[in-house]
């Protein structure tokens with residue numbers, strides 16, 4: 540296994556996700572288009588997604604917005620708290636997590652995602668009340684503060700029983716792909732055609748009244764390798 544000279548961006552969040560999934564089943568997420576006109580605040584502690592890595596084309600929070608018909612050409616929604624002229628405003632740099640809670644809290648595991656510039660989305664603007672004239676955004680449910688876009692998105696409803704979460708060197712970020720039972724068996728037998736990522740987690744989506752997510756196997760720095768098959 541290649542030694543990574545630098546810590547892998549986002550590894551801490553993935554380790555936290557795996558630990559949480561081992562303790563309790565991790566439930567599904569949702570991303571629903573809504574109209575919200577209320578004032579909003581940055582979600583405290585949600586700025587840890589390594590989304591500023593140059594050239595990162597991974598499944599970022601911004602991509603979740605554009606996939607849900609919020610145009611790439613949208614400006615940063617914030618219309619108050621003026622940014623200095625040399626800053627990123629009014630660019631749509633990120634999908635910013637916002638909440639109606641002045642304390643930046645996530646209410647009932649829900650928050651909102653809207654186009655923002657990096658400057659307004661910065662932690663330094665936490666607890667600043669934002670007004671906005673555009674109101675089309677996504678309501679995220681099941682969101683775990685600070686989690687990566689990839690672990691949130693792989694918990695959206697899916698017909699596939701498995702997801703392979705992995706760190707993609709070429710994207711400099713975490714991404715995932717869905718897997719069928721047959722694809723997982725092929726993977727476990729080492730017969731998959733694609734090169735095997737060095738750093739990965741296999742998540743099983745367990746059906747039930749509420750779908751839950753279990754870690755079936757993982758190979759992560761800082762975590763002993765889990766058996767690839769059930770124990």
Ligand SMILES: [Zn+2]
Pocket residue numbers: 615616617622627628629630655656657658659660
């Ligand atoms: Zn802005």
